[in-house]
Amino acid sequence: MTDLASPREHPDLSIDQQIALRTAATNLGRQFADIYGPETIERFLASSYDQFATSSTIPNFLPLLAERFARQRLDALARVEGHHRDGKPVVLFLCTHNAGRSQMALGFFTHLAGDRAVAWSGGSEPGHEINPAAIAAMAERGIDITGEYPKPWTDEIVRAADLVITMGCGDACPIFPGTRYENWDLPDPAGLEVADVRPIRDDLERRVHALLDQLALPVA
Numbered sequence: 001m002t003d004l005a006s007p008r009e010h011p012d013l014s015i016d017q018q019i020a021l022r023t024a025a026t027n028l029g030r031q032f033a034d035i036y037g038p039e040t041i042e043r044f045l046a047s048s049y050d051q052f053a054t055s056s057t058i059p060n061f062l063p064l065l066a067e068r069f070a071r072q073r074l075d076a077l078a079r080v081e082g083h084h085r086d087g088k089p090v091v092l093f094l095c096t097h098n099a100g101r102s103q104m105a106l107g108f109f110t111h112l113a114g115d116r117a118v119a120w121s122g123g124s125e126p127g128h129e130i131n132p133a134a135i136a137a138m139a140e141r142g143i144d145i146t147g148e149y150p151k152p153w154t155d156e157i158v159r160a161a162d163l164v165i166t167m168g169c170g171d172a173c174p175i176f177p178g179t180r181y182e183n184w185d186l187p188d189p190a191g192l193e194v195a196d197v198r199p200i201r202d203d204l205e206r207r208v209h210a211l212l213d214q215l216a217l218p219v220a
Helices: 015-031 038-053 059-080 101-116 132-139 155-160 194-214
Strands: 090-095 118-123 163-167 180-183
Touching: 015 038, 015 059, 038 059, 059 155, 090 101, 090 155, 101 118, 101 132, 101 163, 101 194, 132 194
Parallel strands: 090 118, 090 163, 163 180
Antiparallel strands: none
């Protein structure tokens, strides 16, 4: 991973960050060794790093974010190409900033579906952090979404989804022929207090329960 951590390309990278990126490449290489070669893995890690390099307010977490996002993208690509056949439905929640609605929906779906399905989220214009009011509202339901982070959608992630739930991203939401879409019309919780986010949260909870019924997935 010398190219990724090159001081010439990323002069702000510390030695620790360079080491973290090399470790990330090793981890991903070990996980996807039977499917993809080092060049593909390093390309996905490099592009995932670049997705966050210009917007992240916590540079020390950049290698970790890049590794997590690259892992999700490689898993999605493996599903698209038929290398990953676990039979689990894949649901993608999309909104504008991937900081409120889509993160709360992801939190409910992951909590209720457990390991019976795969769920991802993304945004057309990812924010810098998860909406604190959304975090607090979900915590009232006993669901911790602080481990998530705003991220963009990519072609392979959308193509891997069996169902794409859109929430307010409008024309910016990706459209792929053959992909099933469903739009949830919900207010944007950006800038709202917790009290005003609760009705949005409750609406999302009802919708996720209905979605699980629709997918014939029992609640965990």
